Amino acid sequence: MEKLANLEKALGYTFSDPSLLEQALTHRSHNARHNERFEFLGDAILNFVVASLLFHQFPKVDEGDLSRLRANLVKQASLAEIAQNLNLSNFLRLGEGELKSGGFRRPSILADALEAVFGAVFLDQGFDAARKVIGGLYAPKLENVDPKTLGKDPKTLLQEVLQGRKLELPQYTVVGTHGAAHNQMFDVECSVPKLDIKVTASGSSRRAAEQLAATQVIALIQQMAPAKGAAGRARARKNAQLTLPVAVSQENK
């Protein structure tokens, strides 16, 4: 196991009481003195610190959008990514079963341990120390937050893109299903007639296929950029054929 000092270096924080860090890294499968209570505390301080960072960074963004941004930043996948950058899995204390089944790679275990580390920092030296550690780890993510898009699902984004261009809503149609009953795949077509776009995508649920199709349509529209007049439409059509499995419809109207 790697030395804890290396993790402290990555965190930019040295513990007064290193046993707090040890407990934060201990999964319940390893020891009764495990990290779940720390995780409860760390989750709460993380939510608050990220709320306060977003509040100051985006003085004009309303509370609904702030909530969406925060949800995206503190979700398991975001935490697991930060944990991976810290090589947190090298420091985890897992029980044998979890070790054998690769628990040190599981996003949930990584995310929980990272929250527990935040809790441990708070217990060790208080709020300002925890805020500093969280702020440091989140700085790169916060720099790249686009409040208009982060955390929105592709269907919502596509709808907003089209509304911004005063175009009608996209149409989603299930054009096929295949696979066994317990493992069915759905083919969904998403069409935007005014832009000559038709994309078909597959997913394990209707919703998943719709989201994937919407993602592809957004990519197409972004390539088209101005998308005004015949030239824009022609370029769009060409790009579509080049880059994605798109069936180009005959022009509607």
Next chain:
Amino acid sequence: MEKLANLEKALGYTFSDPSLLEQALTHRSHNARHNERFEFLGDAILNFVVASLLFHQFPKVDEGDLSRLRANLVKQASLAEIAQNLNLSNFLRLGEGELKSGGFRRPSILADALEAVFGAVFLDQGFDAARKVIGGLYAPKLENVDPKTLGKDPKTLLQEVLQGRKLELPQYTVVGTHGAAHNQMFDVECSVPKLDIKVTASGSSRRAAEQLAATQVIALIQQMAPAKGAAGRARARKNAQLTLPVAVSQENK
């Protein structure tokens, strides 16, 4: 409108920048400079401060129970109760529509404004000031927290009480419905044969009636206290007849 200084007195906190308190008390129906962003911040700091108070007050309680306790302490009804003790409605700034419809009494508006006040304290003088205000207001509630019961619904509690006495689970039976279709009432009987208890309660849903019946059964069992042997059962039967609309069943074995 009452002077803000009176509210500051009740909060035990004086604002360096009173305009923050004003904004915290301003509903969106009143002014564009309203309290919803403050509420986002205040909700987060409240969740964290209560988490940290519970963490220290209950060193042996696990994270699942800590979450349940916190959820109960920060829920709308708990916040609205604190807001009422502060006479917060006397200080709210509402639009005309909300004023006429009695918005200053609405639990959601009161709870949101109180969270916004916590956010405003944090913006005014930082974390320690907010923690002190929240800790002061929550002290009486925290003194009375019983981690075994707070926030558990009556059916769960009854189940635990019976399991603690190695008794079988209670039986819930819908024994009648009445009222018009859009406003139906359900009569549910909850029985614990081994204790000779049968209680019938009514509610606007099956679940509501079950919860109410469970509440009454718990009260009966608490009166019975030791509830072992014939004397206990006889006392139980007597209490039941005295205090609640209970039909006593013939002894099941």
